[in-house]
Amino acid sequence: MEEVVKFNLDGEEVLAKAGETIWDVAFRNGNELPHLCHSGEIGYRPDGNCRACMVEIEGERTLAASCIRKPTENMVVKSANPRSVKARKMVMELLLADQPEKSVAHDQSSHLFKTAELQDLTYSRFPLIESELVVPIDDSHSAMRVNLDACIHCGLCARACREVQVNDVIGMAGRGRTSQIVFDFADPMGNSTCVACGECVQACPTGALMPASIMDENQIGDSQDYQEEITSVCPFCGVGCQISLKVDDNQIKYVDGHLGPANEQRLCIKGRFGYDYISHPHRLTKPLIRKKDAPPKGLNVDPGNFADFFREVSWDEALELTAGQFGALSTEFGGKTIAGFGSAKCTNEEAYLFQKLIRQGFGHNNVDHCTRLCHASSVSALIENIGSGAVTATFNEIENADVAIIIGANPIENHPVAATYFKQFAKRGGTLILMDPRGSELKRYTKYNLNFQPGTDVSMLNAIMHTILEEELYDTEYIGKFTKNWDALKEHLADFTPEKMAEICKIDAATLREVARVFATGKAGMIFWGMGISQHIHGTDNSRCLISLALMCGHVGKPGTGLHPLRGQNNVQGASDAGLIPMFLPDYQGVENDSVRSKFTNVWNSDDFSSAPGLTVTEIIEAIHEGNIRSMYILGENPAMSDPDVVHARQALEKLDFLVVQDIFLTETANYADVILPAAAFAEKNGTVTNTNRQVQMGRKAVEAPGEAMEDWWITNEIGKRMGLNWNYTHPSEIFAEMKLTMQSLDNITWQRLEEQNSVTYPCESPEDPGQSIVFGDGFPTSDGLASFTPASIIPPDELPDDEFPMILITGRQLEHWHTGSM
Missing domain, CATH: 3.10.20.740 (Ubiquitin-like (UB roll))
Incomplete structure (x- = not known):
């Protein structure tokens, strides 16, 4: 009690x-x-x-x-x-008395002024205090303004920076009346190590720190000068931060963090300040059709001046041409010659409808999206070994852990808000183990930092498991009750001694053994991983090792434990759940299963479609070169920039008989299109998205799309209707209702509930249940309820450094940049 x-x-x-x-x-x-x-x-x-x-x-x-x-x-x-x-x-x-007059205040609706008014104070009896310091305006940062004449030394900005976001940039310098807030060593904010998360701006009660977007040239602003406030979801990474959009005159004036389950009001630079692309002059506003006398296809179109290549047309003309060409090519060459790339940046409803169009409209499964270049190998290993491709615990669960491994991930730049929880974990005494060939800012907070040789993940992880096995640090009770194939793993690990593997992974044996002991003896341990694990020819084996490591220590299904592949784009989890992958229908139901397909065709009131798994992203590009794919519908993807071999991909796009690109900008891929369909951005439509935590969240329309741009679900629906499909959706809630008919993961989650509560985690056991943040505490969703150990062997890289090419390139994101540069 x-x-x-x-x-x-x-x-x-x-x-x-x-x-x-x-x-x-x-x-x-x-x-x-x-x-x-x-x-x-x-x-x-x-x-x-x-x-x-x-x-x-x-x-x-x-x-x-x-x-x-x-x-x-x-x-x-x-x-x-x-x-x-x-x-x-x-x-x-x-x-x-220590503030600028309200008429010239930096925030005329500041919390300080509102607090004073609630106490019936509109002015001070005391004369204005003359500071001994002359504090210049700090406008060195493009996104924020600093006016310390309004600072009351409350310290909220310092706590926001040092304790909430754990960036340690803001501090207090001086004593008494000469004390003031400083960035680093009294640097201008724009020259400091500030990462522009904006937490200090949201916390400041006086207007001393403000978004630049609402300040005039005289440094006067008003944080309440907007018409409405819309709660939605950040469109960038897989963390799924809830945001509050302040809207006035169909423009987003600024963004604050909202109290969502994943972010608890925190945001990063992209989530708080990366929204001006919505009103960029290069937004697509009308459907475009390539001119018959246009120059040859290639990266040669100026997004601001495309008149030599495309002509603006009505929606009817663009949609009729699209549906007509798809139909003609399908009739002539077969539906399997048409492929689709969907998008992890669109909503669940849009992903579901897109895969339905390819399967129902063309009768096959040649549909995929960026998960193929992301965590597909992780999902494969998770489904194989624990029966589910989603995370077993939210990243917030690290607050209940005492040890955590982060491997092949750079969350400070890739998942900045999740990184705040990792840094807090370390600051309060948790043991953080970082494993990555590439140096990371997160190493400042770790107890162990293993910079192993690139591509040697399996050897290093097997050596760690060997130690746990050799020293009998494994959880015998858990293994006996919840797993199988333990003996095969034990036999396999016998040769992977830390002493042998140290030569391969370049981490000394003593460190490997110490890390093994720390993780195995922890009461609650978590494992987080990113693209550094999955983007390998042995990505699935890498993930198998991590799964085995967690299972043998009993670190699954309990508070503070779990397996968590950090998802890349904002809805890569949801798009995969919705079936936007070639081998699975929604909820990872195999396309080869006749009864599964029958369930879907009954709901869709359609004919059966192919039982053969479709082609993946990279296989589709190859199939174009081989002449097996002749036409494509690309929604919100940019393979001309994101494909591993962009020259190969661009040559493929050029070869297509017919290419339809649906996007908000004239992307590199759109350069090769025959038809370009202008779509709505995230803040211009309604729909649900699912983050890395399995939290299904409601995204809401805040502003109108420019010109004639339309929501993606509407465009796909119109194409389907013109192809003769029995579709007549009028709102994304109708699509969501259809998804629930075949997706058990959406049980007890309704559109109305999401409208009211913003977020519900799946699986959800009742209409009142907020959802299960930790799963598999009483068994796994496999045929026998057991998780499986799958041994992983060392697969050498196809290419190794040599005298001509002596270096290894390790790729990664930058904090301020987003993928291919298109939303």
Whole structure:
């Protein structure tokens, strides 16, 4: 039973839960005491330095800051008595005297001004305080403005930076009246090591830190100067941060973090400031058809001046040509000669509808998306060994772990908000083990940093497992109850001694053994991995090793444990769940299974389609060169930039008889198109997305699409109708309802519930259940309920450095950049 404390607050008996302060209890009971240095948001430590929340405690001579004072049994607290009210007003008046006048304030609707107004204060009795410091405007950063004449030294920005985001850029310099907030060593913000997450801007109560987008040339701004606030989901990485879009006159003025389960209000530079592409002048606004006398196809189209290549047409003309050409080519050469690339940047409904078009419309499974270049090998290993391709625990679960491995991932740049939880984990004493050939900023927070030889993942991981086996550190009870094929793994690991493998992976044997002991003996351990594991010819074997390592230690299905491949794009999990892959229908139901296909054709009211798995992304490109694929429908993908061999891919696109590209910009791939269909961006449509945590979340339309651009589901629906399919969707909620008919993962998750709650995690056991953040605690979704150990052998790279090419290129993202440069 949770420990509670009974005390008296303003004449009423109230209960405080464990860890609650007087301010927390007052707020929970409908009394929001004034506060400036305190934030009630998750992750912020109360500080008590502004004295705006003072209360009187019976029997004590001095007033107490309610945000840091915890109640004791039978304590009597007075927050509404004259002494407390007068003291709080005095504090506010003194702070107002140290602010720019409201008419020229940097934030005319700041939390400070609103707090003062709630205390019936519109001005201060005291004269404006003349600072001894002349603080210049800091406009060195393109996204943020710093005006320290409004700073009250509350310290929220420093806590936001150092404790919430754990970036350690903001601090306090000087003493007394000469003290001030600084970035690094008093550098201009734009020249400092600031990563522009903007957490400090969202936390600042005075306007000393503001988004540049809402400041005028006189540094005057108003954070409340917008018409409406729309809650949606960030369109960048797989973390799935919820965001609050501030909209005015069909423009996004700025973005704040929203209290979502994955981000708890935190954002990164892309999520907070990377939205201006929505109103970029190069957005596609009308359907385009290639001119008959256009120059030859190639990377030769200026997105701002395409008149020599394409002509603008009506939607009817573009859609009729698209459907007509697809139909004619299908009749002449067969449906299997038409392939589709869907997108992990679109919604679940759009992914579902796209794969349905290829299967129902053309009768085969030649449909894929960027997961093929992402975590396809991870999914293959997960399905093979634990019966599910999704993560077994959310990344937030690391708060309950005591040891964690991060391998082949660079979350500080790839998944910055997830990285904040990893850094917090390390700062509070958790053991973080980083394994990566490439150096990473995360190594500042790790206890062990294994920079192993590129391509030697299997040898290193097998050596670690060998140690666990040799020293009998494995979880015998867990292995016996929940796994199979243990003896085969034991036999296989016998030759992988750390001493032998050290020569291969270039990590000394003593370190391998120590890491093995630390991970195996931890009470709760997690494993996170990224493209550094999956993007190999032995990517599946890499993942098998990680799965075996977690299973042999019993680190699955319990609090603080789990396997978590960090997903790349914002909806790569959801698009895969929705069947946008060539060998699986929605929910990873195999296309070769007759009863599965029958279930789908009954729901779709259509003929059967091929039982043969379709071609993958790279196989489709090869099939074009071989003449087996003659036409393509590419939605939101950019293979002319993302394919491993772009020259090969571009030559393939040039060879196609007919290419339709659906996107928001005239991308490199669109250069080769015969028809270009203008689509809506994330903030211009409604629909659900699923993040790396298995959290199904509602994305909402905030602004209108430019010109005649339309939502992707509408465009695909119109093509389907014109091809003669029995489609008549009028809203994405209708598509979602159809998905639920064949996808068990969506049980107890409804469109209405997502509208109301924003996010629900699958699997979800009841209409009231928020969803299971940890799965497989009582067994696995396999035929016998057991997970399997699959031994992995060393597969040498096809190419090794030599005298002519002595170096190895290790690729990776940059924090500020996004994939192929197109959304």
